[in-house]
Amino acid sequence: MPSVLVVDGVGKCFTRYRSEWDRVLGWFGLGRAPIEERWVLQDISFRVDRGEAVALIGANGAGKSTLLKIITGTTRASVGQVVVNGQVSALLELGLGFNPELTGRQNALHLLSMRGVYGDRAEALVQEVEAFAEIGEYFDQPLRVYSSGMQVRVAFSVATAIRPEVLIVDEALSVGDAYFVHKSFERIRSFRETGTTLLFVSHDPSAVRTLCDRAILLEQGRVAMEGEPSEVLDFYNARVAEKEKSSIRVGRSAEGVASTRSGSGEAAFVGVELVDTEGQPVAIARVGDELQLRVTVDVAGLIPALVFGFMIRDRTGQSVFGTNTHHTGQVLQAPEAGSRWRFDVRLPVHLGPGSYSISVALHADDTHLSANYEWWDLAVVFQVVNLAHPTFVGCAWIQTEIQARPMTLGLERVV
Amino acid sequence: MNAAALARGVWQYRGFVSSAVRSEFRSRYARSRIGLAWMVLHPLFLVAIFTVVLSEVLAARMPGIDNVFGFAAYLLVGIMAWSLFAELTQRLSTVFIDNASLLKKLSVPRASLPMITFCSVAVTHLILLLVLLVALPLLGFAPTLHWFWLPLLFAVTAAFALGLGVLLGTLNVFMRDVGQVLGVVLQLGFWMTPIVYHPTMLPAALEPWLVLNPMATLVVAYHNVLLFGAAPGMGVAVLALLALGLNFLAWFMFRRAAADVVDAL
Numbered sequence: 001m002p003s004v005l006v007v008d009g010v011g012k013c014f015t016r017y018r019s020e021w022d023r024v025l026g027w028f029g030l031g032r033a034p035i036e037e038r039w040v041l042q043d044i045s046f047r048v049d050r051g052e053a054v055a056l057i058g059a060n061g062a063g064k065s066t067l068l069k070i071i072t073g074t075t076r077a078s079v080g081q082v083v084v085n086g087q088v089s090a091l092l093e094l095g096l097g098f099n100p101e102l103t104g105r106q107n108a109l110h111l112l113s114m115r116g117v118y119g120d121r122a123e124a125l126v127q128e129v130e131a132f133a134e135i136g137e138y139f140d141q142p143l144r145v146y147s148s149g150m151q152v153r154v155a156f157s158v159a160t161a162i163r164p165e166v167l168i169v170d171e172a173l174s175v176g177d178a179y180f181v182h183k184s185f186e187r188i189r190s191f192r193e194t195g196t197t198l199l200f201v202s203h204d205p206s207a208v209r210t211l212c213d214r215a216i217l218l219e220q221g222r223v224a225m226e227g228e229p230s231e232v233l234d235f236y237n238a239r240v241a242e243k244e245k246s247s248i249r250v251g252r253s254a255e256g257v258a259s260t261r262s263g264s265g266e267a268a269f270v271g272v273e274l275v276d277t278e279g280q281p282v283a284i285a286r287v288g289d290e291l292q293l294r295v296t297v298d299v300a301g302l303i304p305a306l307v308f309g310f311m312i313r314d315r316t317g318q319s320v321f322g323t324n325t326h327h328t329g330q331v332l333q334a335p336e337a338g339s340r341w342r343f344d345v346r347l348p349v350h351l352g353p354g355s356y357s358i359s360v361a362l363h364a365d366d367t368h369l370s371a372n373y374e375w376w377d378l379a380v381v382f383q384v385v386n387l388a389h390p391t392f393v394g395c396a397w398i399q400t401e402i403q404a405r406p407m408t409l410g411l412e413r414v415v
Numbered sequence: 416m417n418a419a420a421l422a423r424g425v426w427q428y429r430g431f432v433s434s435a436v437r438s439e440f441r442s443r444y445a446r447s448r449i450g451l452a453w454m455v456l457h458p459l460f461l462v463a464i465f466t467v468v469l470s471e472v473l474a475a476r477m478p479g480i481d482n483v484f485g486f487a488a489y490l491l492v493g494i495m496a497w498s499l500f501a502e503l504t505q506r507l508s509t510v511f512i513d514n515a516s517l518l519k520k521l522s523v524p525r526a527s528l529p530m531i532t533f534c535s536v537a538v539t540h541l542i543l544l545l546v547l548l549v550a551l552p553l554l555g556f557a558p559t560l561h562w563f564w565l566p567l568l569f570a571v572t573a574a575f576a577l578g579l580g581v582l583l584g585t586l587n588v589f590m591r592d593v594g595q596v597l598g599v600v601l602q603l604g605f606w607m608t609p610i611v612y613h614p615t616m617l618p619a620a621l622e623p624w625l626v627l628n629p630m631a632t633l634v635v636a637y638h639n640v641l642l643f644g645a646a647p648g649m650g651v652a653v654l655a656l657l658a659l660g661l662n663f664l665a666w667f668m669f670r671r672a673a674a675d676v677v678d679a680l
Contacts, residue, residue, distance in 0.1 A: 014678055020589045027671035073522040075677040088522075096520050101442035110434045114523055118430035142445065 002085065003047040004165050004197045005071065009080035012041040012066050012221075040066050041221045044080070048166075053198040055208040055229060057236055058218035064201055067218065068092065068168055071199070086165020087115075093170075094155035100144040104135065104154045107143060111158045125161045132187075133157040149177055156184050163191055168199045208233060209393075230391065237353065237385055263374035266301035267362045270340070272379040274347070274358070285349045287386045287397050293345035295360060299335045303373065305364045306332040308343045314395050315355040326366040350397040353386045421526055421666060428524040435531040436538065458543040462550045465491050477613065484554035488642055493610030495547055496637040499540045499569070500576045500630055501601050506532050507580025508597050511588050515680040525673060529581050537573060544569070547641075556642055564640045564647055571655045572633050578661030585665070585672045588679050608634050629654050 015034035017023045025031025041063045048054050058064050069075040071082055072090045097114065098107050108129045112122045130139050133153040138146060146154070160167075169188065192198055202208050208215055208229050215232035217225040219239070225232050273294045276282050285291055293310060309324025325331055325343075335341065358380040364371035386392070425432070444450045469487040477485040510532050517523050544565070552558060587593040608630045614622055625631040632654055636647030 015675075023589060023675065024586065024668075027668055069519075069677075074519060076674045078674075093520050097517055097523075099438055099442050101445035102438055106438065106441065110438050113428075113431040113434035114521065116428060116431070118434075 002050060004050045004052075004085050005048040005199070006083040007044055007046050007067075007071070007080070008083070010041060010044040010067070010070060010077045010082060011039060011079040012063075012070065012075075013078040014038045014040060039221060041070075041077075044218075044221075044223055046216060046223065046226060048197050048199070050165075050197060051192060051195045052214065053192065053200060053212045055200045055202055055212040055215040055232075056218065057202060057208065057215055057232065058224075062218040063221040064218055068199075068201065071166070072168065084166055087162065088166045088168065089159060089162070089164035090168040091156065091159055091170060092168065094159065095151050098143055098151070098155065101142055103142055104133070104139040104146070104150075105130070108154065108158045108161075112161065115162070117162070129154070129157040129161050132161075132183075149180070153180055156180075160184075160187055160191070163194060163196060165195075166197045166199060167191060168201070170201045263362070263372045265373065266303045266371075267297055267299045267306055267335075267373040269360060269362070269374055269376055269379070270296040270298050272296075272358075272360055272376065274380045274382055282382060284383045284385060285351075287349055287351065287353065287384060287389050289349040291347045291349055293343075293347050293358065293380070295343040295345070297341045297343065297362060299337055299339050299341065302334075302337055303364060303371070304334060306335050306341070306373070307363050307365065309361045309363070310345060311359045311361075312351075313357050313359065315357075318395075320351065320356065320395055324361070324363075324366070349384055351384045352392065352395045352397060353384050354395065355381065355383050357381045421670065424524060425526050425530055428527045431524065432527050432530045432534060435527075436534045439531070439535050440538075454539065454542055455546065458546040461494075461543070462491060462546055466550075466554065482555045488551060488554050488556055489613075489638065490611060491547055491550075492637050492641050493608070493634050495540075495543055496568075496572060496634045497605060497608060497610055497630065498543070499536070499572055500633070501605070502540075503533065503536045503573065503576035504580045504583065505597065505601065506536060507577065508583040508587050508594050510580075510584045511676055511680065512584075512591075512594075518677050519680055525676075526669070529577070529584065532580075533573070533577055540569075551641060559644045561640045561644055561646060564636075568633065568636055568640065568647060568651065571651055571658055574662060575629060575633075575654060575658040578658055578665045580665075581669055582661065582665035585669050585676070588672070588676050604628070604630060607631070609638075610634060626650070629657065 014037075015023075016036040016038075017026075017034050018032060022031040022034070044063075044067060046054075056064055056067070066075070068090065070077050071084065072088050072092075097111055099110070102110070105126060108126050109122055112118075112125055117125065133139065133150075133156075135146075135150045135153055138150055139154070143151060143154075167188065188198065198211070200208065200212055212229050215225075215227065215229040216223060217232050217236050225235050271294070274282050274285075275292050275294055277290055277292075282289075282291060295308065295310075297306075297308065299306065307324050307326045309322065309326075311322030312320040314320055332341070357378045359375070359377045360379045361375045362373040364373070389397070440451065440454070444453055447453060449456075466484055466487040469490065470483045476483075477489050482488075507529055510528050511518065514523075514528050518525065518528075548558075548562070583593050583597055607625075607628050609617075609625065614625055614631075614635065617625070625635075632648070632650040636651050639645040639647055
């Protein structure tokens with residue numbers, strides 16, 4: 001099958017000159033060489049076949065955006081070359097090039113002209129854009145009266161009005177409400193069926209696994225790994241975990257990671273720590289590990305009762321699990337002012353891979369609403385990786401078992 | 416240099432250029448009741464105000480013109496020519512900076528951007544020129560055959576400003592002081608050009624130096640053609656060559672800088 005996209009030895013170098021005049025003279029073949037060359041991309045080579053879906057993953061600053069810019073043609077490679085057989089369309093930032101004073105129709109026509117489509121063909125395409133965006137009579141009103149969702153609808157419809165040979169999709173892209181998200185993914189899928197190649201930029205493992213045939217991991221401007229999405233993702237996650245460990249340690253030494261603490265202060269946290277069975281602090285946990293949340297509290301003033309609570313949240317802030325000593329029947333009645341307390345929470349890691357945080361709270365009742373002594377968001381941040389268990393998705397580790405056995409009619413009858 | 420390829424690229428995207436120019440005017444006059452009529456009303460008011468103030472209120476006279484509207488006409492012609500040059504140069508000097516987000520995120524045909532600015536300024540200017548051509552006979556300056564020099568003067572002025580603007584616009588991406596300096600130089604240039612005065616009103620020591628100011632040559636030519644019924648001097652021919660050279664240099668630099676422009680924005 002012919003390759004639609006060939007990236008061959010591409011490198012990108014940002015240069016700094018002693019004086020900008022040297023740069024200008026350089027255009028005429030004169031002047032001094034740059035004093036600094038910073039290679040943000042080096043030696044990138046890969047090919048993508050027609051109809052393939054490839055994920056591009058990598059941490060921020062790994063060079064993903066620069067590579068995409070080179071592929072879309074907004075910037076040029078310093079060395080190497082990119083060959084695209086067909087039109088490239090990028091869904092990176094929707095709504096760029098829109099003029100708020102013009103109507104949806106006028107904006108659509110203008111954006112089409114930017115791609116070299118005019119006249120009758122543009123008129124016909126705009127009709128399709130109008131039908132796909134489904135924003136009714138708003139289409140003939142100026143963009144400034146649109147809701148952001150409507151703008152996104154028009155922007156997506158225009159950007160995908162022509163089926164491109166290569167479609168670049170940024171995961172961070174928001175395409176509006178659930179209905180339209182569904183509709184736009186349907187369109188992307190139908191493009192793929194008719195041969196469009198998909199280049200997908202994402203951090204979301206499940207999206208990469210379900211959508212893509214192949215993944216390319218960029219690290220510090222180089223291709224660190226290329227292969228099956230699952231393999232590449234596992235490798236990437238392990239790398240991220242390594243890094244987070246060190247950053248957490250740094251954060252701790254500099255008096256805690258960025259977090260918010262609030263409350264009246266009659267009782268306060270002295271220390272919150274996530275430790276393993278040997279009492280060592282943990283930043284990376286493996287699925288199934290046995291951990292302990294170790295909390296030290298000082299009671300400073302006269303309080304009627306002390307309740308300790310905690311909440312585990314996933315990276316989006318969604319609650320995963322939380323409880324407090326009121327619910328467990330362990331309320332401390334009238335603790336002495338000046339006393340110090342220790343709460344140890346047994347915490348088996350029955351969580352899916354990902355990043356989690358623990359918020360802790362001290363209050364008088366079953367909720368923190370009546371008397372809130374202290375509330376500490378993101379008191380602990382930790383990472384869960386899955387190394388030992390079969391791959392699974394989701395935030396909960398439920399030890400399911402699957403039994404597979406052949407079934408015959410005879411057996412059925414006996415049962 | 417591949418001038419032909421550049422021109423072909425611009426021609427290929429003519430639809431984008433015209434669409435962008437139309438969008439610009441549409442959005443400039445959006446939400447105004449009479450909309451595009453302002454494009455004609457602005458120059459009309461300019462001519463009317465200058466004429467009334469200079470002839471009735473200040474009663475200024477121009478040496479060598481025996482007409483109450485003489486000074487107003489002289490000033491209007493000068494401003495018309497100067498504003499084409501100044502506005503074009505100024506706007507082109509920031510054309511890449513102003514379109515930074517487009518250049519960085521979308522693959523727009525780069526060479527079209529100066530063309531959009533050029534066309535939009537040219538349209539505004541041509542309306543002013545037309546209004547002036549209608550007004551001049553009313554002010555007592557009957558049309559002469561010398562008016563046929565106008566397209567040439569327009570072409571030379573516009574080409575000169577286009578070359579200078581693209582050159583400065585490219586440099587401005589890397590050295591932002593260029594834009595600031597240009598603002599000051601244009602201020603100075605306005606007074607170094609015989610717009611509000613007649614060259615003969617200058618001190619004798621200064622007058623010969625006017626030759627070094629290309630815009631002085633052009634503005635004098637406009638005055639000659641429109642008001643004094645005389646042909647433009649040979650200086651305009653020299654300027655035409657200069658403008659051609661400037662354009663070659665500017666577009667050559669633009670091509671060479673293209674790789675760096677997006678990175679520097």
